[in-house]
Amino acid sequence: MTDNCPNCPQKDVEPITQLRAGVEASDLYRCTGCGHIWSTNRDLRSYGQEAA
Ligand SMILES: [Zn+2]
Numbered sequence: 001m002t003d004n005c006p007n008c009p010q011k012d013v014e015p016i017t018q019l020r021a022g023v024e025a026s027d028l029y030r031c032t033g034c035g036h037i038w039s040t041n042r043d044l045r046s047y048g049q050e051a052a
Helices: none
Strands: 015-021 025-031 037-045
Touching: none
Parallel strands: none
Antiparallel strands: 015 025, 025 037
16 A cells, blocks of 8 residues: 655655554555655554454
């Protein structure tokens, strides 16, 4: 899942790393526009992807 850079107007940034633990997923992003790095944690249950 892409995300928008919180530091500049760059949109649809692809994650460079995706980690998953149980029902939580953590995506690490690096903006192709400004180089800002951030991570986003998501609860997969909110996306209808129940953990096995
Ligand atoms: Zn940026």
